[in-house]
Amino acid sequence: MPPATSPADAPAADSAWPRLGQQTQDGRTWAVAGGRWTTLAMSSRPAWEALAKSLSALPPEADRAWDLRPIEQLDHIGAQLLWDHWRHEWPATLELLPQHRAVLDQVAQFTVATPDEPAKSLPDRVREFAHHGPRAMVVMRDFVGLIGQLALDLCTLARAPHRAPWRDFSGHLYQFGATALHITALVGLLIGVVLAYLISQQLRQYGAETFVVNILGLSLIRELGPVLAAVLIAGRSGSAITAQIGVMRVTEELDAMRVMGIPHGFRLVMPRVLALAIAMPLISLWTSMAALAGGMLAANAALDISPSYFLSALPRAVPISNVWLATAKSAVFGVLIALIGCYFGMKVKPNTESLGRGTTSSVVTSITAVILVDALFAVLFKGIGFRG
Structure with missing residues (x-):
């Protein structure tokens, strides 16, 4: 065994600092510790950094022996x-004083190794990913739960219509529908005028002025009318839904409803979804009518197409299936806008x-969802509503 001397190859700035070095004797490497291995001695940052560096330089190996006899003081x-x-694990070769052996024996006795965690099953991994996975997965999980709760609330409404909040439904129907007629009509009228003037400039070059009815009818009734109305309602009513429910969260009204046993989905979500699902198709038709009126006036001014000819040629140019498609699409838009507003x-x-961040996210998400769903409808029903 090596002589009981302090390590010469690990000098310290203070003799009280814990030290660790190594020396070779008879072809065997010994790790020699010295100084005071106590909390007070290791509380100095330079002492701790030097000790950590020495420990990392001497990783535990099977053939390395340890000599702890030069240690002056050793605590737990x-x-x-x-x-x-x-x-x-105890080293194969260890030299130390009896009092240090007692301290190490006590530490080894009461140190419990952390057991290995059992392997997670597939349902556990799926559940953990759903709760702590990417943000999109968490949002999808919560949104699907909101849709499921809406389906249950609709079943409750069908079983007991007298329990439904009809007063809230009528109020939301007026707020989302009647109060939005003026702004949607104005925007639709202006869009129709602008679109008709742009189309007339191109059709005049080819002598196809009469086709302005076909282009305006299909584009406004089938696509622009529902999408334009949905974007306006998303910015107007979608933000209002989020703000209303968000203020209830800030003022702790939602917590009070939960304490009183009033379900949030049945009293807050369902009336708004039903009201917007009914109001959105009507607003879409209203916006399309205003846009067609603006296009008719612009076509009369730019191409000398009389309103009587415009109205008579419109049913021949636009099949009635486009109106049903626009109505169904607008109902889906209304449900999406209401659900997204309630979710945020x-x-x-x-x-x-x-509250402000949630309102902004609600409007942006609603408009994005409207455009995505409109593109999906365009792909699925690309063969419907066109004359051969």
């Missing part, structure tokens, strides 16, 4: 540090900053 913290460095309203935290 120092013993725990050595025991952890040895990976909770429910997710608002009880502070004003979260």
